[in-house]
Amino acid sequence: MANSILIKKSIITVVMLVCSVLFLLPFVWMLSTSFKIEADVFKFPIQWIPERSNGFNNYKEVWFGDYPFYVYYWNTIKVTVITTCVSVVVSALAAYGFSKVKFPFGKFLFMIVLATYMVPPQAILVPQFILFRKIGLFDSHFGLILLGSFSVLGTFMLRQFFMSIHNDYIEAAKIDGAGHWRIFWSIALPIVKPAIATYGILRFIWTWNDYQNPLIFLRTDSLLTIQIAMQKFTTINGEFYSLIMAAAVSAILPLVIVFIIGQKQVIEGIALGGVKG
Amino acid sequence: MSVKTELTTPVKVVKDAGKNKIIKEKNENLVGLFFVSPMLIGVSILVLLPIFATFALSFADWSFITPLSQLKWVGFDNFTRLFEDAVFLKSLRNNAIFVLTVPICMAISLLIAITIDKNVYMKGFFKVAFFMPYISSVVAIAVVWQVLFHPSAGPINQVLMSLGIKNPPLWIADPNFALISIMIIQIWISIGFNMIIYLAGLQSIPRDLYEAADIDGANAWVKFRNITLPLISPTSFFLFITGIISTFKVFDLIAVLTKGGPMNSTSMIVWNLYDTAFVNLKIGYASAMAVVLFIVVFGITVFQWIGQKKWVNY
Structure with missing residues (x-):
């Protein structure tokens, strides 16, 4: 009996392994093509391991060619890291304020903030664009960072965690003479650290992958982030698929690393809040 | 004193x-x-x-390139024009068709979630594997699929031809297949998210229900039909609603792959809006589209509030 269950489980595992490999084939194809010479890209049957490797030259062209990825990488890292940090701070402050400090209209203000979450970002693009043009934030990293810094989702997620902190803790600290700032900094924040890590990783991934905001709010070539650069690179190198695949691998790689490091937080965070970028 | x-x-x-x-x-x-x-x-x-x-x-006629003083108030003109605009109506229809990706993706994800929840080794690996497309950049993914779908030389059609299919579809180059191609990619991307939420939902179903069913001699299908499906319905409802809302936000895939073409076969409200505002520079008209989009999403959200109480069997 136990044996037959073991065998069944092993068979299903093998079947699922085959399914997941098929599922991931586009990634495998991308990786293998990025190392090929152009003439071999569409050779059939598909060469999963390139016979003639041109990987070094492909990646050199992507990183230091006409559209040098190291510039866009630096831009993207800058925008993503700063956005993530600012967004975490703003969300954590608001989440604490909305959950642990009582002030008039607190509930009402929170409902308003929460309600803005259902607004499709595309529905407010035009006024945002006009506003940014008027106040001089158009075509700057600062503007792009501002756009990603006020996350309703982050506030909502962190608020859930702050609410789980027992009020007795906070009352006790108050009696000891601690103000809200001290309580926030030395009691509440350390308790919700895992939640902050989860949200930080998710925000990092979403900002790195953001295509729409840089497309609309950036113009100058030297300011572009990796997603837009990737598309421009594709347009320019039209038929050089090996180069395009090398660019695609370069665009995805940092995320894969972040994801594998923070795998547990990401999956738990998604499952917990049912969050979606 | x-x-x-x-x-x-x-x-x-x-x-x-x-x-x-x-x-x-x-x-x-x-x-x-x-x-x-x-x-x-x-x-x-x-x-x-x-x-x-x-x-x-949305009640104005104005363009980015003219000064603000040129702005004219036109009442409901933009809206009446909108519902005679063939491209916009086509976009609405495409949005409606695109919603089909949601139930299909949910069904596949539930199947995967149930399979890897209890019946496999290396559960962690499968979670990561199926989640990969979701965390990857849509631009990079779109570019990869563009090449995979290449009409004559692409790997997908090469495989189809080697299997004896004489005239495989032209995928994103064919007006009849372009929307379906994009829907396939969208499903592929979303499976990871749906699967993770379903896995979390499955954890919350009490085990003794299945044990009781085992004692009664119920087979796998009966257990699925009478225990799993009803008890997972809050999760399904959540995924259904958030899924529908997210189909109204699909932009990156279309912007990179088809730009609404060929022959507007993949144009959707959001793409149409972007094209009107930032390519044709018609601000008022684009804002009217934004208002329609806003109302649709608002309607779905209200439906969710009401529906949560009514249809979720808990």
Whole structure:
């Protein structure tokens, strides 16, 4: 009996392994093509391991060619890291304020903030664009960072965690003479650290992958982030698929690393809040 | 005198305490506002203000390149034109068809979630594997699929031809297949998210229900039909609604792969809006589209609030 269950489980595992490999084939194809010479890209049957490797030259062209990825990488890292940090701070402050400090209209203000979450970002693009043009934030990293810094989702997620902190803790600290700032900094924040890590990783991934905001709010070539650069690179190198695949691998790689490091937080965070970028 | 002070002092103390309390409350109010103000200011300027502006602009005729003084108020003109606009109506229809990706993706994800929940080794690996497309950049993914779908030389059609299919579809180059191609990619991307949520939902189903069913001799299908499906319905409802809302936000895939073409076969509201505003520079008209989009999403959200109470079997 136990044996037959073991065998069944092993068979299903093998079947699922085959399914997941098929599922991931586009990634495998991308990786293998990025190392090929152009003439071999569409050779059939598909060469999963390139016979003639041109990987070094492909990646050199992507990183230091006409559209040098190291510039866009630096831009993207800058925008993503700063956005993530600012967004975490703003969300954590608001989440604490909305959950642990009582002030008039607190509930009402929170409902308003929460309600803005259902607004499709595309529905407010035009006024945002006009506003940014008027106040001089158009075509700057600062503007792009501002756009990603006020996350309703982050506030909502962190608020859930702050609410789980027992009020007795906070009352006790108050009696000891601690103000809200001290309580926030030395009691509440350390308790919700895992939640902050989860949200930080998710925000990092979403900002790195953001295509729409840089497309609309950036113009100058030297300011572009990796997603837009990737598309421009594709347009320019039209038929050089090996180069395009090398660019695609370069665009995805940092995320894969972040994801594998923070795998547990990401999956738990998604499952917990049912969050979606 | 001393009696008097003795009498008044306690009163004074109480009064002071009251004052202190008021001061403390005021402080607490200020502190509260201090904590939430960065968020409030940001949301007001970057979201609330633009919402009002969108509604206002939807009644205007204006273009980015002309000065603000050229703005003309045209009442409901934009909206009446909108519902005679063949491209916009086509976009609405495409959006409606695209919603089909949601139930299909949910069914596949539930199947995967149930399979890897209890029946496999290396559960962690499968979670990561199926989640990969979701965390990858849509632009990079779109570019990879563009090449995979290449009509003559692409790997997909090469495989199909080697399997004996003479005239495989041209995928994103064919008006009849372009939308379906994009839907396939969308499903592929979303499976990971749906699967993770379903896995979390499955964890919350009490095990003894299955054990009781085992004692009654129920087979796998009966257990699925009578235990798993009803008890997972809150999760399904959540995924259904968020899934539908997210189909109205699909932009990256279309912008990179087809730009709404060929022959508007993949144009959707959001793409149509972007094209009208930032390519054709018609601000008022694009704002009217934004208002329609806003109303549709608002309607779905209201439906969710009502539906949650009515249809979720818990």
